[in-house]
Amino acid sequence: MNIDMQRFHATFFAESREGLDAMEDGLLALEAGRQDGETIHSVFRAAHSIKGGAATFGFQTIADVTHVLETLLDELRAGQRALSADATEAMLGSVDVLRALLGEAEHGLAADPAQVQAILGRLRAVLDHGNACTATTTATAQASASGWDIHFQPGPGLFLSGNDPLRILRELAELGPLQVSARLDTLPPLAGLDPLNAHIGWDIQLDAACPQAAVAEVFSWVEDECDLRISPRQQTAAPANDAGTPAPAAANAPMAAAATPAPVAAAAAPAAAHAEAESSIRVSTDKVDALINLVGELVITQAMIKQVSTSIDAVHAEKLLAGLDLLERNTRDLQEAVISVRMLPVDAVFRRFPRLVRDLSSRLGKQVTLRTLGEGTELDKGLIEKIADPLVHLVRNSIDHGLELPEVRTAAGKSAAGTLTLAASHQGGHIVIEVSDDGRGLDRERILAKARERGLAVPDAPTDSQVWDLIFQPGFSTADAVTDLSGRGVGMDVVRRNIQSLGGEVQIDSHAGRGTRTLIRLPLTLAILDGMTVASADQTLILPLAYVIEALQPQDADINTVAGDGRVLRVRGEYLPVISLREIYGFDQQQAAHNKPLVVVVESDGQKLALEVDELVGQQQVVVKNIEHNYRRIDGVSGATILGDGRVALIVDIGGLVRRQRLPQAA
Incomplete structure (x- = not known):
């Protein structure tokens, strides 16, 4: 039977990337001092899993790198060597190389062969320096055996879990004849043979003076799906009989009882992995996106039916209206359930920063402590990838730019190590x-000087928030010299543009000598939002409800004109800028409102606005619905939606209006 292995590749690539993330996290934890057996074992298991999958699918270079890495980790796990800085650097470097090799295997992005050979050389140099032969002698003495007799009977469902007895035999052959x-x-x-089930058992004699733990590790992924017994074969042990069955021995007991105690609980991880596999499935994001789109169409259809039903006599359509109310509740529940499928903890993006912080701080000679808060907060997968x-x-x-060198911090009365917080x-x-x-x-003064030097419009007596906004101007940089880290003027403007494209906003707060805080505010999902529907002229607009504070009908005495052209509204002693949506969007100015204009008070970036609407x-x-993908970006508009009557309504970009009001010269 020919099996198309290509269909399993996507799962291998996804699981391998998760394994590399786990390896990187574990190695950074080891470097930070958490050198417990479970952490070492988790790193070893990730490397072992990647090696096994790579060998199965024929990705030989990946298998070669992970094999050498696994050898080093095995010695650390067995307590045969201490963790050194060189070993940590080499293993972290191997994670980077393996990521590149996975990209090559999956997308054809060629990895640098020189880097592959260089990391293999570094790993082998660490192994040679640790005198691995001494460790082997010690392990042999502990095992008190010249080889091993192995009874291996796969369970019927072993193939269905993605395992292959022949791959296991090939891994055993790496230990010895x-x-x-x-x-x-x-x-x-x-007639009763099922090709999808495993039937054949194996009796194996391994002529290798290796630790029993090394033999058991080969079977670690199948120990719950097979009958396995590993017995030490002494020099004077009786030979196998004609059928190849090992001679009886007192140690012929299940592996779990006979195994030599290891520094870590080796059996716990496979069981946990097996339980996790049973409680979750991998689904293509395209399928989830298609489901969300269908739910979105259902929402539009439900709104359409509800709007039509308003024209029906309620006396004759009482049951119809009750059914529509129930449909609306069920539709909302369905929306939330489907959207939750796409939600991931923000830790999925936070976990990449410990390595980045470690490498950059080391390179710049700075001491940095990374603190993360709220890692379990969930965010739409599409936003996770783009943020x-x-x-x-x-x-x-x-x-x-922000954190100082240790000696500078100490002189300023601070701790030598700066703190970077992600929350x-x-x-x-x-x-x-x-x-x-x-x-x-x-x-502040340096930013203002650079802005004037570049001819940027700077308000008179600017507030701090207006000054901080200047660094978002294209090409703006205060760096004295161009390096590969900064100074090219490509940065904060791109950050703001990317966040705005996600329907979000970014705000900076900074205090001299005390630090800087950047806040990014994003919608929970890109798919559906709660909105307030308003009318301006003959157009219908949507105000995202999360920004709306209140709606009111102001008195003439509450509105004042400032500097001849601006208007402010007094609300409970606070003066808010008034913006007419008619004027902002260029709607028909001749068409008079039927009633006195209303005002909706909104807030973004800590600043309030009064939006003037007709109804x-x-x-x-x-x-x-995204406008930019189908048309182009429009200032003051974050998207569009389809109303129940089929008309298109624009979604107001509240954050954009606030920024426009804050820096009118740059608008």
Whole structure:
């Protein structure tokens, strides 16, 4: 039977990347001092799993690198060597190389052969320096055996779990010479043979003076799906009989009882992995996106039916209206359930930063402590993937520009190690991600000087928030010299543009000598939002409900004109800028409103605005449609939606209006 192995590749690549993330996390934990057996074992198991899959699918270079890496990890796990800085650097380097090799195997992005050979050389140099032959002698003495007799009877479902007895035999052969006999007594008649089930058992003689743990490790992924017995074969042991069955021995007991105690609980991880596999499935994101799109269409259809039903006499359509109310509740529950499928903890992006912080701080000679908060906060997978690059830039900025060198911090009365914080939390209908440091803070005068030097419009007596906004101008940089980390003027403007494309906003708060805090506010999902429907002229607009504070009808005495052209509204002693949506979007100015204009108070980036509208239509959930992908970006518009009557309504970009009001010269 020919099996198309290509269909298993996607699973291998996904699991291998997860394994590399686990390896990197474990290695950084070991370097930080958490050198417990379970951490070492988790790194070893990830390398072993990647090696086994790579060998199965024929990715030989990946298998070669992980084999050498696995050997080094095995010695660390067995306590035969101490963890050194050289070993940590080499193993972290191997993670980078393996990522490149996976990219080559999956997407054809050629990995650098010189880097592959260089990392193999570094790993082997660490192994040679540790005198591995002494460790082997010690392990042999502990085993008190010249080889091993192995009874291996796979369970019927072993193939269905993705395992292959022949691959296991090939891994055993790497430990030493094998004599293998197949046992066919469990093979059913041809008529009852199921090619998807495993039937053949194996009796194996391994002529290798290796630790029993090394033999048991080969079977670690199948120990719950087979009958396995490993017995030490002494020099004077009786030879195998004609059938190849090992001679009886007192140690002929199940592996779990006979295994030599290891520094870690080796049996716990496979069981946990097996339980996890049973409680979750891998689903293509394309399928989930298609499901979300269908739910979105259902929302539009439900709104359409509800709008039509309003024209029916309620006396004759009482049951119809009750059914529509029930449909609306069920539709909302279905939306939330489907959207939750795409939600991932923000830790999926936070976990990449310990390595980045370690490498950058070491390179710049700085001491940095990374603190993460709210890692379990969930965010839409599409946002998770797109927020990573802006966060990387902000973290690099904090380490390069914000945090001082140890001696500078000490002289300023601070601890030598700076603190970089990544935090995530839910606030209203948004998720807020914070990147903050306790460094030197932004230099207000330096930013103003650079802005004037570049001819940027600077308000008279600008507030701090207006000054900080200047660093988001294209090409703006205060760096004295161009390096590969900064100074090219490509950065914060791209960060803001990327976040705006996700329907979010970014805000900076900084204090000299105390540090800088950058807040990113994002919608919980890109698919559906709660909105307030308003009318301006003959157009219907949607205000995202998460930004709306209140709606009111102001008195003439509450509105004042400032500097001849601006208007402000007094609300409970606070003066808010008034913006007419008619004027902003260029709607028909001749068409008079039927009633006195209303005002909707909104807030973004800590600043409130009073939006002047003609009518409040209602509140509803809307399906967000991207305009930029189908047309182009429009200032003041974050997207569009389809109403129940089939008309298109624009979604107001509240954050964009706030920024436009804050810096009118740059608008």
